[in-house]
Amino acid sequence: MADVPSYPDVIIVGGGIIGLSAAWRLLQDGAEVVVLDPAPGTGASHAAAGMLAPIHEAYWGESHILELNLAASQAWPAFADSLGADAVDYRRDGMLMAAYDADDKALLDNLGDLHEQEGLPVERLRSRECRAREPLLAPGVRGGVYSPLDHQVNPRRVVAELLNRVPTIPVSATEVSRNQVVASDGHTVTGQQVVVAAGAWSGRLLGVPIRPIKGQILRLSGPEGLLQLPVRGVVRGSSVYAVPRSDGEIVVGATQEEQGFDTRVTAGGVYELLRDVLTLLPGLSEIDLVETWAGLRPGAPDNAPIIGTGRDGIVYATGHYRNGILTAPITAIAIAALVQGHEPPMDLSRFSPDRFRDDPTDDALRPEHLSGVTA
Ligand SMILES: Cc1cc2nc3c(=O)[nH]c(=O)nc-3n(C[C@H](O)[C@H](O)[C@H](O)COP(=O)(O)OP(=O)(O)OC[C@H]3O[C@@H](n4cnc5c(N)ncnc54)[C@H](O)[C@@H]3O)c2cc1C
Structure with a gap:
């Protein structure tokens, strides 16, 4: 195999944003790293879409995920600077969550209670205040929540910048x-330490119940500044979002579907x-639809990531x-700390790879997690 160092410090399996970011961190720390990905x-x-949204991604019963997401948000400015904040279109304009009808507003109010309980900095807005912040919103919008801490980035540009910095070998493990x-x-390939960051495919390599959760997503293109803020909407009970980029692209997403390794884009x-985005933001109906796409989110049974040494x-x-x-x-x-034997930046016990086993010394997964293993 060409270009593989003879005994690298770290071999990373998977060159998505997770594997590449870990590789970039380790390279900055002086480690010899190689990423394997076909x-x-x-x-x-x-x-x-690239929403960096700890607040709008907060859900009841997931305080440990919220804590991780808030710490992640704080780590973003330095990470973006290391790649060039403009190059990756890192923007800190905040995010607006809007409710379309009265039931949607009740759902948002319920989330507002969670925000209050967790002491999160949000502003609850009336209909007119929502439209003052984002004039493209439909006049009927019932109210919303503005969160200054939720930011955004262009993930394709982040990956491109990482790929300029990180050596990859086009093979699959x-x-x-x-x-x-x-x-x-x-x-x-033999080295000091193996890290697996193979996204939705990780369950094929490791004994963890990771499953693919399909998301269909669209890219529209219009005049720069047409949509000023990233908007997440609840429209008659369904969730939709529109994220504007600096170059006029607007990303509209996303479905959540459980149907295995299927990346077909469907008419439905x-x-x-x-339907939902044009109900919420009717002014987008005249701009170009330039891409339809589908990707697979890697999901664990408890929705939390798996970060740690098994x-x-x-x-x-x-x-x-x-x-x-x-x-x-x-x-x-966290991965760089684990590999280098340092204290991780936070308590990772809730994210342990062994949390799905009754006995961490036993190879068997708990029965309820067996169906998720795709190997
Ligand atoms: C529609 C959609 C919208 C989303 N929007 C957001 C958002 O706004 N904000 C946000 O924070 N997150 C968002 N996400 C989630 C986010 O995209 C994922 O959590 C993240 O990309 C996971 O990164 P990853 O590197 O683990 O996986 P991936 O990006 O899937 O990368 C995994 C890599 O592993 C490689 N691989 C697989 N098997 C092997 C093998 N055997 N050997 C070697 N390599 C292998 C694959 O080729 C792939 O390149 C969204 C996801 C989807 C689908």
């Missing part, structure tokens, strides 16, 4: 252990997204589900 940057990270990877071309998926000695960095773009920098810091 098609780096083409997974979920290519689909993602078929077997992994603590310090060895067997590649699809028959070669074995596109219809639902356009009892097999492998370092796990997967299961980032809806927030892998947001949590890439903090995951990278």
Whole structure:
């Protein structure tokens, strides 16, 4: 196999935003790193909208995920600077969540109670105040929540910048252990430590119940500044969002579907997204629809990522589900700390790879998690 260092410090399996960010962190710390991936940057990270939204991604019963997401948000400015904040279109304009009808407003009020309980900095807005912040919103919008802490980035540009900095080898891993990877071309790569960051495919390599959660997503293109703020809407009970980029692109997403490794874009998926976004933001109806896409989010049964060293000695960095773009920098810091034997930046016990086993010394997954294993 060409260009593989003879005994790298770290071999990372998977070149999505998680594997590449961890590699970039380790390279900055002076480690010798190689990333193995037959098609780096083409997974979920290519689909993602790029919302960096700890507040609007807060849900009841997930305080440990909220804590991670808030820490991730704080890690973003330095991470963006390390790649060039303008190059990756990192923007800190805040985000607006809008409710279309009275039932949607009740749902938003319920989330508002959570925000209050957690002491999160948000502003509850009346209909007119929503439209003052984002004039493209439909006049009927009932109210909303503005969150200054929710930011955004262009994930495709982040991945492109990372790929300029991180060495990758175009092979796929078929077997992994603590310090060895067997590649699809028959070669074995040996190093100091293996990290697996293979997104939705991680369950094929590791004994963890990671499953793919499909998201269909659209890209529209219009005049720069047409939509001023990223908007998340609840429209007659369905969720939709529109994220504007500096160059006039507007990303509209996303469906959440549980149907295995299927990345077809369907008429129904596109219809639902356009129906909801045009109800919320009717002014988008005249601009171009330039791309339809689908990606697979890596999801664990408890919605939390898997970050840590397993009892097999492998370092796990997967299961980032809806927030892998947001949590890439903090995951990278945590993985670098684990690999280098330093204290991680936060308590990772709730994200342990062994949390799905009754007995962490036993290989067997708990029965309720067996169906999620795709190997
Ligand atoms: C429609 C959609 C919208 C989203 N929007 C957002 C958002 O706004 N904000 C946010 O924070 N997150 C968002 N996400 C979630 C985010 O995209 C993911 O959590 C994140 O991209 C996961 O990154 P990853 O590197 O783990 O996986 P991926 O990007 O999927 O990368 C995994 C990589 O592993 C490689 N691989 C697989 N098997 C092997 C193997 N055997 N050997 C070697 N390599 C292998 C694949 O080729 C791939 O490149 C969204 C996701 C989707 C689908």
